[in-house]
Amino acid sequence: MYSGKDGFTAEELKYLQLLSKQYKNINSAATEVMNLKAILNLPKGTEHFVSDIHGEVESFSHVLRNASGVIKNQISAIFGASLRESEKKSLATLIYYPEKKLEQMAETEEDMNDWYKITLHRLVTICKVVSSKYTRSKVRKALPKEFAYILEELLHEDNVSRDKEMYYNEIISTIIDLDQADRFVTALCHLIQRLAIDTLHVIGDIYDRGPNAAAIMDILEHYHSVDIQWGNHDIAWMGAAAGCQALICNVLRIQTRYANLDTIEEDYGINLIPLATFAMDCYADDPCTQFAPKGTEGALSDKDFQLIAKMHKAISILQWKMEAQIIKRHPEFHMENRLLLDKINFEKGTINIEGVEYEMNDMNFPTVDPKDPYALTEEEQEVMDKVKSSFVNSEKLQEHIRVLYSKGAMYNIFNSNLLFHGGIPMNDDGTLKTVTFRGKRYKGKDYLDAVERTAREAYFNKPHSEAKRQCMDIMWYLWCGEDSPLFGKKKMTTFERYFIDDKTTHKEVSNPYYTLRNDENICRYVLEAFGLDPDTSHIVNGHVPVKVVKGESPIKANGKLFVIDGGFAKAYQKVTGIAGYTLIYNSHGMVLVSHEPFVSTEVAIAEEKDILSSTVALQYTQDRIRVRDTDIGKKLQESIDELEKLLYAYQNGIIKEQ
Numbered sequence: 001m002y003s004g005k006d007g008f009t010a011e012e013l014k015y016l017q018l019l020s021k022q023y024k025n026i027n028s029a030a031t032e033v034m035n036l037k038a039i040l041n042l043p044k045g046t047e048h049f050v051s052d053i054h055g056e057v058e059s060f061s062h063v064l065r066n067a068s069g070v071i072k073n074q075i076s077a078i079f080g081a082s083l084r085e086s087e088k089k090s091l092a093t094l095i096y097y098p099e100k101k102l103e104q105m106a107e108t109e110e111d112m113n114d115w116y117k118i119t120l121h122r123l124v125t126i127c128k129v130v131s132s133k134y135t136r137s138k139v140r141k142a143l144p145k146e147f148a149y150i151l152e153e154l155l156h157e158d159n160v161s162r163d164k165e166m167y168y169n170e171i172i173s174t175i176i177d178l179d180q181a182d183r184f185v186t187a188l189c190h191l192i193q194r195l196a197i198d199t200l201h202v203i204g205d206i207y208d209r210g211p212n213a214a215a216i217m218d219i220l221e222h223y224h225s226v227d228i229q230w231g232n233h234d235i236a237w238m239g240a241a242a243g244c245q246a247l248i249c250n251v252l253r254i255q256t257r258y259a260n261l262d263t264i265e266e267d268y269g270i271n272l273i274p275l276a277t278f279a280m281d282c283y284a285d286d287p288c289t290q291f292a293p294k295g296t297e298g299a300l301s302d303k304d305f306q307l308i309a310k311m312h313k314a315i316s317i318l319q320w321k322m323e324a325q326i327i328k329r330h331p332e333f334h335m336e337n338r339l340l341l342d343k344i345n346f347e348k349g350t351i352n353i354e355g356v357e358y359e360m361n362d363m364n365f366p367t368v369d370p371k372d373p374y375a376l377t378e379e380e381q382e383v384m385d386k387v388k389s390s391f392v393n394s395e396k397l398q399e400h401i402r403v404l405y406s407k408g409a410m411y412n413i414f415n416s417n418l419l420f421h422g423g424i425p426m427n428d429d430g431t432l433k434t435v436t437f438r439g440k441r442y443k444g445k446d447y448l449d450a451v452e453r454t455a456r457e458a459y460f461n462k463p464h465s466e467a468k469r470q471c472m473d474i475m476w477y478l479w480c481g482e483d484s485p486l487f488g489k490k491k492m493t494t495f496e497r498y499f500i501d502d503k504t505t506h507k508e509v510s511n512p513y514y515t516l517r518n519d520e521n522i523c524r525y526v527l528e529a530f531g532l533d534p535d536t537s538h539i540v541n542g543h544v545p546v547k548v549v550k551g552e553s554p555i556k557a558n559g560k561l562f563v564i565d566g567g568f569a570k571a572y573q574k575v576t577g578i579a580g581y582t583l584i585y586n587s588h589g590m591v592l593v594s595h596e597p598f599v600s601t602e603v604a605i606a607e608e609k610d611i612l613s614s615t616v617a618l619q620y621t622q623d624r625i626r627v628r629d630t631d632i633g634k635k636l637q638e639s640i641d642e643l644e645k646l647l648y649a650y651q652n653g654i655i656k657e658q
């Protein structure tokens, strides 16, 4: 309680006068203090961390539904040995997929009314437990409108008196009698999913490789509480949506590489006919072998397969041409070593890269003039103009990109954890690297802040302005530049991966950060550079797949850093050996969860699978972590301090009640 011993400064008094407009008298200020203090004592909400989703909406949606095991654990904790394992599994599957599970039950269950009664009781019990972490007002806001009143009655029903029990049973019977049970069960299941996770953190790379990034963005757009740390693939899409042509080409190249044209054409309504007609014409007799789409086994007709390969090659060549324009405009990027079309020896069929001559595996370049290799042909220019116009005018794409901007950032500090996708540029000696960016020198946090402002300018600055164009060029740098915190490798060897068989040329050397971060002291230093307490904080990264098959661990630096890119992307599951990591941070501590490959939603329901292969407790506390220990708690405590001053001012005649 405020003692008033030092008196108030003029500024404090001014602030208290303002506060007294909101809390007009002693009673209202005191009530608010009591409410806030009650919140401080609630257990900390559960945070859920995911990363590198790469378009895999089904696995992602499954992980959201089962809250990485949180729901299953609640069921076990609540029902323990009073339910069979199979019943617990069924209940869990119902909560994850209520609509589909209800259909299945209707076909197999003989006494549906009895089943509804038992199930509704069980669901209400779970709902009571998961909502007990929140204030009534927060739970009220989460309730589905149509059942809000009944749900509130049921949730706050304590069953102590006989009358109440009757009342409770009556509500449930009425729901069943009125044929509302399916709707009610579904609403309860969604509510449990919703309350199981307080906040979701997405550590980047929502886009590319997998088939359904747009559906993931739809989910994120409507999720109750989410923050996103941009990945290099997200930045590429953001730059493309802003109108950066080199990034439009990159995005289209990757979509054709993984045969994900539905995202472009159907979800975003981008017209690919100009590219398709151009590619068919230009590469009519070229099998475009190096450009065969990946992961399509049996899914494409021969004709489509051929067409996509041709489009893939056409857009790749266009990409290198557009990139050359940026590289030449920006000597400060130091990316001249990525100018490769002019290093091809068209007579010998070789290429000279950094003094070494390599055999090219494909020499059909009908649009490349050896004398002026980066010039666009008339047709290429036309394709470029048309696809650019489609990108900047796609309403749905622009809507999703705005979500990335409003919910996203370069990094996030949340409850003492530092979240970012890639790395912080460092020198070999473990110090933060000073980077010259837009003419100024930055390192660490300041560098990331400057990068973030630029990423926002690229999209929001005045159309056609020079500043916007500069920033769009930088977006391309952020996608693949050496000092990009999102990429962080010496070079992106895309050209070499297509045209040179010699794998030594494919190597992409990472910034020292990616090895230095194994060292606890380095992580402590980075955390301090972001103003965090190294004793209690952690770093969470994505971006680099953890090679579990080779014995690599996602837990680094003595538990100071976690890398949770476990391979949602199917194409990377061979490398990682699992199907993704997620992290849960609840009031008991942090838990790392690894996931088995997700076959399909149908199988998940039919086999009632959770797809969690193992959980590793990272840090468990004896005492539950309360809201008071979190960032929100600190803010609430500040409000309490202010209100206590106001109370003192009222009680001591300094401010009068209104």
Ligand SMILES: O=P(O)(O)OC[C@H]1O[C@](O)(COP(=O)(O)O)[C@@H](O)[C@@H]1O
Binding pocket: 205, 209, 232, 233, 489, 492, 493, 494, 508, 543, 544
């Ligand atoms: O395996 P793909 O799809 O060909 O992509 C390889 C490219 O992706 C990158 O790894 C970047 O993507 P990530 O951010 O997912 O790692 C490049 O460094 C590399 O050249």
Ligand SMILES: [Mn+2]
Binding pocket: 205, 231, 232, 233, 421, 486, 542, 543, 544
């Ligand atoms: Mn990445």
